[in-house]
Amino acid sequence: MSLRPQKKAILALSDGTVVHGQAVGHEGITGGELCFNTSMTGYQEIFTDPSYYGQLMMMTYPHIGNYGTMPRDDEARKVMVAGVITRAFSWEYSNPMADRSLQEYLEDNEITGISGVDTRKLVRHIREKGVMNAVISSTELDEDKLVQMAKDWDDMEGLELASKVTRSEAQTVNGEDEYRVAAFDYGIKQNIINNLNERGCTLRVFPAKTPVEEVEAWEADGYFFSNGPGDPTATAEYALEVVDFAKKSGKPVFGICLGHQLMALNEGLKTKKMFVGHRGANQPVKNLSTGLVEISTQNHGFAVDEDSLDDKIAEVTHVNLNDGTIEGLKFKNFPGFSVQYHPEASPGPHDSAYLFDQFIDMMKEQK
Numbered sequence: 374m375s376l377r378p379q380k381k382a383i384l385a386l387s388d389g390t391v392v393h394g395q396a397v398g399h400e401g402i403t404g405g406e407l408c409f410n411t412s413m414t415g416y417q418e419i420f421t422d423p424s425y426y427g428q429l430m431m432m433t434y435p436h437i438g439n440y441g442t443m444p445r446d447d448e449a450r451k452v453m454v455a456g457v458i459t460r461a462f463s464w465e466y467s468n469p470m471a472d473r474s475l476q477e478y479l480e481d482n483e484i485t486g487i488s489g490v491d492t493r494k495l496v497r498h499i500r501e502k503g504v505m506n507a508v509i510s511s512t513e514l515d516e517d518k519l520v521q522m523a524k525d526w527d528d529m530e531g532l533e534l535a536s537k538v539t540r541s542e543a544q545t546v547n548g549e550d551e552y553r554v555a556a557f558d559y560g561i562k563q564n565i566i567n568n569l570n571e572r573g574c575t576l577r578v579f580p581a582k583t584p585v586e587e588v589e590a591w592e593a594d595g596y597f598f599s600n601g602p603g604d605p606t607a608t609a610e611y612a613l614e615v616v617d618f619a620k621k622s623g624k625p626v627f628g629i630c631l632g633h634q635l636m637a638l639n640e641g642l643k644t645k646k647m648f649v650g651h652r653g654a655n656q657p658v659k660n661l662s663t664g665l666v667e668i669s670t671q672n673h674g675f676a677v678d679e680d681s682l683d684d685k686i687a688e689v690t691h692v693n694l695n696d697g698t699i700e701g702l703k704f705k706n707f708p709g710f711s712v713q714y715h716p717e718a719s720p721g722p723h724d725s726a727y728l729f730d731q732f733i734d735m736m737k738e739q740k
């Protein structure tokens with residue numbers, strides 16, 4: 374790996390912790406919630422996952438960039454993370470299929486990053502103190518100013534971000550046309566669209582704030598609520614109208630991550646901010662109906678609050694084996710189910726892909 378003459382960069386946390394490193398990506402200043410992801414591969418899919426909008430992504434796997442980037446691996450039309458933090462950034466790549474280095478990719482997307490950070494030490498710090506905001510800068514190097522900026526940065530709790538990443542117009546994505554699925558884009562990952570297309574669904578992907586009448590007119594066989602960034606209670610303020618419409622339609626409803634949280638909120642359950650989120654491709658989840666454990670891809674900082682659970686409303690179908698977090702629900706008052714994690718993976722293992730089949734089976738039964 375070549376060593377480049379590098380500019381300095383600083384990572385400043387809202388609790389006053391300051392780390393020095395080298396600038397990568399676009400020169401500038403950026404901030405957000407400091408998250409970490411434990412995946413060993415898949416940095417491009419992670420950086421383009423719209424659920425990460427407004428967050429700084431710290432990768433615990435040290436070498437990031439060594440296989441470059443390629444259009445096929447984009448989960449959205451641009452990089453969505455607010456900034457990137459690595460231990461050992463690879464300026465060069467070795468992959469005949471790649472079209473750009475990670476450095477070029479971040480520059481083209483104007484994403485600021487820092488490398489040379491002891492990411493494992495910082496993860497231990499966050500796991501002890503809880504999630505917090507931070508700022509990365511390669512232009513302003515005054516530590517006190519940067520810590521102050523991190524302190525002043527908007528808190529994730531209460532933030533409505535889905536409307537910032539949703540598409541501007543409804544779009545039809547054709548599959549084999551066996552089932553018509555109305556999918557709500559709060560930051561939908563491309564691989565969710567692909568998984569539904571591959572299973573014979575034609576999708577109408579609606580922007581986050583589409584009025585109910587427009588959705589109703591499309592006459593779907595099933596409804597899908599996507600993943601997305603921000604606090605689910607903030608998005609719920611406008612989204613529950615369509616979630617409730619889908620519920621009352623009597624058609625099968627499936628939700629992933631933010632979609633799962635919205636479906637739970639619509640039933641009167643509550644969500645809470647987690648002390649530290651789950652982000653990685655090796656989270657063990659137990660399917661309570663089969664007793665089997667799935668290794669899953671996860672990216673969430675909020676979760677359904679177990680204290681708000683009500684047997685008459687929903688049954689817990691999946692739990693996280695690391696900390697008992699609710700990872701899946703089956704609703705009692707309508708044909709709907711949802712998971713907090715990512716069956717589409719990308720990156721990650723495909724253990725949970727059966728959930729897409731389950732949704733298709735429910736639509737098949739109704740037809």
Ligand SMILES: NC(=O)CC[C@H](N)C(=O)O
Nearest residue numbers: 424600601630631674675
């Ligand atoms: N991947 C997602 O949809 C994330 C949902 C929500 N923004 C959370 O952090 O919990």
